[in-house]
Amino acid sequence: MTELSGWGLFPQIDCRVVRARCEDDVRKAVLAAPLIARGNGRAYGDAALNPGQTLDMTGMDRMLSFKDGMLVAEAGVLLADIIHAFLPRGWFPLVTPGTKMVSLGGAIAADVHGKNHHVDGSFRSCVDWVELMGMDGEVSRVAPGDELFEWTLGGMGLTGVILRAQIRLRPVESSWIVQDSKALTSLTETIDAFEAAMDAPYSVAWIDCTDGPQHGHSILLLGRHARSEDLPADRPKFNLQRRGKIPVPFGMPLLFKGRALQLINSAYWRLKARRAGRALVDWDSYFYPLDGLANWNKLYGRNGFIQFQCVLPRDMAPDGLAKLMAAIAESKQGSVLSVLKRFGPQTSHFSFPMAGYTLAMDFPANERSLALMEQLDKITLAHGGRFYLAKDARMAQAVAKADPRAETFAAMRKETGLAARFASVQSERLGL
C-alpha cells in the first residue's frame, strides 16, 4: 500500500498502486479489480485515487508518431515532454493548463482548459481520437461525435482507461509570447476588459480577493505567440532552456494569513501595475509560472490545500463573482492566488467549461476553509454555475448532483456497467 494524494495533498489515502508499462499490464489490471487510472497526480483532490487499485500510467509514456503537427502518444506522456520534443521544431500544444506536468491521459480525462478557452475551446479541440480500454479488456478507438468520446473528455477516467490518443499541435514561429498587461481597479472594469479582449488569443486575470483596500484590483494579462518579426534580432527564436527549480520547504503558510496576505496582494498589484504594458515573455514563465517552484503544493504545509474553481454563466457572472469575492473577503481566508478567466461554450457532455467566467482559488485544508467553500458552493449554484472536478476534493454529493449532467453521467455508467469497474474516491463521494 502506498499513501497517495492529489496535488493538493488532501486527502491522503492508502492505495494499492499497480504500474502499467504496456497494454497487457493495463488489461491485467482492468480484469483483476475495479480501478482508476492515474497520470502524473496533478489533479488536486481525490479524482485519481482508488484504495483497491490505482493504475499508475506514467510508465506508458511513449510518443509513437509525429507528422505535420499530429502526434500519437501514450497516455502517460507529459505535456512537458511534448513541448520539449516539439517546440524546437515549431510546435506547441493547442491547449495547455497552467502546469506542463500533466499527463496526456489526465488532460483528456479532465478535458483541461487554458488561457485560450474563449477562442480555442478545451483540450478536446486538439484530440482526433482516443484509444480506451473498456471493462472487458477490449480496446476501442473513439472520435469526436462518438457518445463514448464525448463522455470520456471530462469523464475523469470513469469511462475506461485512456491508453493513447492522437492530438494536434499548433504551429508557432517562436517560443515567445507577446504579453499586454493591464492594471484594473474593480471587478466591473476587469469584466469589461475581458469582454473587450474576446479576440485576444490568450487572456487571464489575477484578482485580489482579500478584504484589503485593493479588493477587486486585478492584473489582466493578454497574450499571443510572437512571430519572427516581433523578436529583437539577437533573440533566439526557440528558447528551450529548462529553468532551475526553486525548492519549497514545508511551513511557509504562516506568511499567508490575514494582513500579510493583503499586503502581499497589494504589493503584487502595485508592482505589476507599474510594469503594465507590452513585454516579450518566454513560453515557460508565461504558461507555467508555478512550475518554476518545485513542489509549490507544499507551501501550505503538510495538511495540504484545496482548490476551489467554479464557472458562472456569462449573464450571471458579474453578480455571482461579486458575491463570491465578498464572501471570501469576509472570511479573511483570502487566497494567495485568485485567477479569473473568460470561457467559451461547453463542448463535451460532461466537461467543466461553459460560456462565462471561471474563478479559481486555493485555500489551506482546514475547517474554516471547508466551511467557506460550502458557502461558495451555494453562491455558485444560485447563479447557475458549476465546479471543476479536477480541482475538487471535498464537494458534497448534493452539490455535484445539482449539475443535471451528473445524473445522466451516473446513469450512463450504471447502465453500461462502467460504474462497477472504473471508480475513484471522488466518483464514490459524488455518486458518479
Place this chain on the structure above:
Amino acid sequence: MSGPVLILGAASDIARAVARSFGEAGHPIQLAARNAERLEDDARDLATRYGVEVTTHEFDALETDSHAGFVAGLPALPEVAICAVGAMGTQTKSEADPQAAIQIMRANYEGPASVLAHLANAMEARGSGTLVGISSVAGDRGRASNYVYGSAKAGFTAFLSGLRNRLSKQGVHVVTVLPGFVKTAMLEGIETPAPLTAEPEEVGAAILKAVRRKTNVIYTRPVWRAVMAVIRNIPEPVFKKTSI
C-alpha cells in the same frame, strides 16, 4: 560523439531511460532483447522524440551460442554497448532449487559476460568503443537476503574490472555501473529508503555522463559509495550475525 549505441536487455525500465538519454544526445540506437517485437513502441518513441534512427534486434542473453552471430549481425558495430541484462529472481526460490539459482547466475553473469566478450573483441580490433555493464551494489558483499543474485553480480563486476584493465591499452573503455535501488519493475512492491532510491532517469543521465567522461566505476547515487564502504568493512564475525 554520435555513433550508434547498443542497449542489451532493452525492455527494462533502466534500459528505456538509458536509451532516452543517448537518443536525446543524438545517437542512433540499437535496441536488443528477447521478443524484439515488444520493443517496437520504444523504438518509435525514440525516433519520434529525438529524430534518431532506431533498430530492434532479437537477443537472448542465455543463448550464449548465438552471441557471436548477434554481434556480427548488427547494422554497425556500436560506439557504445550498454548491458542492462539481469534478473533478480527470489532468494528463497534460489535456495530451495539450485537449478533456479543457476538461471539467476547465468542471467546476471554468464550471459552478460559472454556478449560483452564478443563486443570487446570487435571493439579491440577496431581500436575504439565503450562498454558499459550495469552490475549491482549487491555484488559488493554477499548477504543472506540475496547472495545468489549478489554473487553473480560480483562475478560480473570482477569481469568488467578485468576487461577494463585489459582494454584500456587498446582504446576501449569500460564503465561499471552500480545503481543501488532504482524505482523499477524489479523493486515493485519492495519498500526502499528514499535517499538511496534513484529514478531510472537518473541512471540514464549518470551513464551518459560516465561514458563521456570515461569514468571507471559509478554508483548512480553517490551516497551508495559510502554505504557500501561501510558494509564491505564490517568484520566477518560481526557481519555474519547481522541481517542487512
